[in-house]
Amino acid sequence: MTSKKAAGVAIICDGTVILCKRIVTYKGEKVCFGGYWSPFAGVIEKGEDAKSAAIRELKEESGVQANESDLAFIDEFNSPDRSFVLFALQVKKLPHIELCEEHTDIGHFLIDHLKDLPSDYKLDKQIINSLQRFKKNIPKKD
Secondary structure (H helix, E strand, O other), X not given: OOOEEEEEEEEEEOOEEEEXXXXXXXXXXXXXXXXXXXXXXXXXXXXXXXXXHHHHHHHHHHOOOOOHHHEEEEEEEEEOOEEEEEEEEEOOOOOOOOOOOOEEEEEEEEHHHHXXXXXXXXXXXXXXXHHHHHHHOOOOOO
C-alpha cells in the first residue's frame, strides 16, 4: 500500500487558529477526515515538497496567498498509510477567507481551548496537541 502524503497550513492570529470543516464526500467518494475541523490541507502532488503543497492548498482552499518564508513548521505525523506535515501562517490580522467547495464552514478557535470543544466538533488530537505546543513556543509580545 502506498503512503499518502499531505500538507497543510493553520492560520494563527493572537492565540486563535482558523480551521475549516471538511466536506464528507466529494464526487461520490468519502473524504479523508470528512466532517472534521482541519487546517487548510491536501495531498502533496508529484514534484512538490510539503511546504509548496501547503502554500498551494492554502490558496486553493481559502484564497489566502503565502510565501515559503511566511510559513513555520509545526509538526509531522506519520503512520503506515499516510503522512501529514503541518505548518503555521502567523498573521497580525485575520485574513478574509473564501472557502472552496471542499469545506462547509469556517471557525476561529482559541488554541488553548481546542481540547474543550464539544464532542460534535471533530478535530484530530494530533493537530490539537501540535497547535498547543506550537503556541507555547511563540515569543511573547512586549
